[in-house]
Amino acid sequence: MGIAHLSADELSALIDGELRAQAELRARLHIGECVSCSAKYAEGMRLDEALREPLAVGCDEIVDLLSAAVDGEANQVDQAIVRNHLAGCESCERRSQAWASMAAEIRSLPRLTPSARVDLAIRDLVERPDARQTWRVRGTGVRAFIAVAAAAIVVAVGLMPGPELPVGYNTPGTTERTLVAGVQQIVLNPRNNTLYVLDPNGAAVDARDPGTNFVKTRIAVGGRPTALALNESANTILVLDAERKRVTEIDAVTNTVTSATTVAVTGTPTSISVGASATQILVGTTSSGQSNSTGGGALAVLDSSTKHLETVRETSIAPALVVPDQQTGRTALVSAQTTTLVDSSYNVVATVPGGVSATFSRQSDNLAVLSAAGADSVVTFAGTNAPSALSLRGEPRAITSLPDGGFLVLVTTGGGSRVSKITRDGTLAGSVDLAVPGGDLVYDGATNLFAVASGGRVDMAQIPTEVSSVATPRPTGSNPASPSPSGTPATSPSASPSPTAQPSASPAIALTSATTGPSGVAKARQLSADLYSYPLPAGVEPLIVATHGSRLWFVDSRNGIDVFDTKTSEYYGIGKLDGGARVSYLAAGSEYVFAVDTTSGQIDVVSSVQERVVLTYPMSALANVETVAVGPDDRLWLALRNAPYLLVFDPKLGRMDSLYLAGARVAALTVDAKGRVVYADDLRGAVGMFDPATNHLYEVAFHKRGTTTALVSDADATLWLGTTTGEIYAVAGTNVTLSVSLQRPVTTLVTDQRGRAWYLAPSRPGAGGFGFGPADGSQAARPVPGPAAGLAFNAVGWAFLGDPRGAVYIALPADER
């Protein structure tokens, strides 16, 4: 009698060694006797062995396992598969070795720290007083922030009040401050095209647009800043506080303070300069205890990146001003009595008369020193073939060099000041009088304008080309003198005694120069005596236009974002939004341009510095946008239809907040130069102003025909309001006056280079085209023959209008015809 065969379970357990001892013995005895079960057992064992054998895989399949094995992330089975493969594959073996060292290679790359602007942004974020308040909107809910309502008050405040006296001058009885140079109050940074102006009493530096003279940002530096210097290679502005012996550095990209360093010197610092090599900051000081310039002084040399004091060099004079020459490496140490010229090793190479200001020629090795001569001034030249000294009427203030080798000299005369141009051979080429006393001056090669700063205030004018005896307190000049083929400089009607002076340099020449710009588009076409049409490249048709400062931004028919620079008459294509983007609103600030797409609900933010889209912000509420405006801080304000609040978008933080407006329904919006948000509420019949600095909201009742289409606040803080029915109203204080009645809808209201309000509107029915004119109605409308979108003015008063047919209109001021 045979015994029962082993079941499949028993066989499997036997193979796996999982049977109990007795059962295993019985099973093994059976296998010894039973051919059939013995065969099944042998087959099971073979299968098991085959399964235990690592899987053979090809090079392509091994990648993931090999990589994981290198990282110690493979399990035992995977490791066996890899080992099995590597044993027979040389190339994967090499690969494995290379991969093993890769992590180390990546780790060996330098670890770097974000730039100071990120540090500051984070610091600002955590130190902001509203840090704990939640008045942000993200996605859905809008939370109320503020409702401070006051009755019927509109505040009218002048734009630029400010102390009139320059630092360090005409202040009898002052001690240390009289040592500080009146110069070094203004610098022009060509890298971001910004004027930096010292406001000593306001403890701040203003960053201004040189085209419009508007303050872009006010940078608080604390203390009592006394001198400014530009470090162009580092793109920073250095501010000296003589009393606190402190050097503050401003990052010109963000216009924020990045560091403040105390300079450990014994005397009183008088001036700050960036050394000829840009790696050093030079601080001129009087010696300890010396409060006048008769004794010795010192030159403190700081490392420009670390601000650490490198050396202090004793000097025989107490320099009130230190002027490095970037070209030759020499430095002029200027005191009232003596000017010492030193070489790059600080060895004295020449001694010339002292003065209040000095500059090196840009075309020769000459040094020009401006000094007092009694109540008047004298310019002394030193160097190869130096011209003889030139006397000028008025008290000396500042001298600066021009690219052609000539100089501009600022003197004060009576209550005003005079700027004279001196040629490189030392003769007087022209002068222009300004109504304000001047402290320092700077020349802007891009516009051929100069700016005079005095105690935080800035006035701009064109380079004088003829001797003028007439006071022309005009804040800005006229025609940007472009190089004319005959070599004769353009005359400036504004600086000329006769308002009907000879024609200025042909605008066609200036426009022609633009055609050599990067865009290489064809030359402007003359439409009439004072109107030109500048054709844009084929297909570039400005449909939606926004203006800021000297730039006209537009979205074209191909969904491209473009910019037209009114200073240079140059066109640039910035980039293309994707095909599906449908921009409804475009708004421009000083550093950002916003394209609001209400269809897809997103805001594309273009950095005007980087000239690219830097951020796309999605937001569901955008479908209801009624109007937008940008403030001087570059925040975008959005009014939503039938919503009692405004949204405000910060491009720097990429964040949206909301502002409850006490129930107002906003139809039109503008932000004035002080950052105050002005709105028109047609539903309730009011105009209002919210001041974010004080959190105060003012409203004045204001009933009118039509609905509001445009709003702008001018330099006198008068609010101008345009309507669909063509009325333009002026709101000053609580007074509302009807200024102009056009009988056609006002398209837009803007301010010109002097802060004066202008309108743009279609021409009278049947006339075709558009017209623009001053909002106060003081001049008749200037017509353009076709459609127009957007209006902007450059620093000399030329008007630029987008032509949706593919051009930009350029209209010269009436007095330049």
Place this chain on the structure above:
Amino acid sequence: MMNPAMDAAGRATVADAKIVALARESRGEALQLIYAAHKVRIYTFLLRLLADPAAADDLTQDVFTKAYQALGSLTSEHRVLPWLYRIATNTAIDHIRRRKRFTWLRVGRLAGTREEPLMKDEHGAVPERDQLRRVLATLPVEQAAALLLHALEGYSYKEIAEIQHCSVTAVRSRIARARQKFRTEYATTEARHPS
């Protein structure tokens, strides 16, 4: 003797608990602490992903701004650095997707942005490192991020999977794909420059 890695991890956990506690009292102070401790890691990570110092600056700011807004949601269960890396990875992915929305007609002047200085190592081996940087920036962002998290921080695949919100298998595959890409890139370069 204590394993140095354990020690580091142990200390990190203590610091994290402190940060979470501090965040309940003062978000500002907590963020300052986090920023000071981790800004170099996050910036370097983003710089390696994007090879653009200005963009890395912008995104570093974004990451810490987002972290600041989300500090309230941080619990004692969280580890701060992986949490930051998660924000950084998502921010970088968003950034790259946004970048694709725009096509360039003209490269604008980048005023004021700095370039990463080329630093020689002890063997003067700048080109290889430069190559490494270049290849990293061309990888798909998820792959590069996984490789960087492993190489820079020594995170396990599981930890990376948590940061990237994906499976461990996906992480394994991302890192392998990244490595393979390096092999291809190196091979191409070697072929181009046989010396």
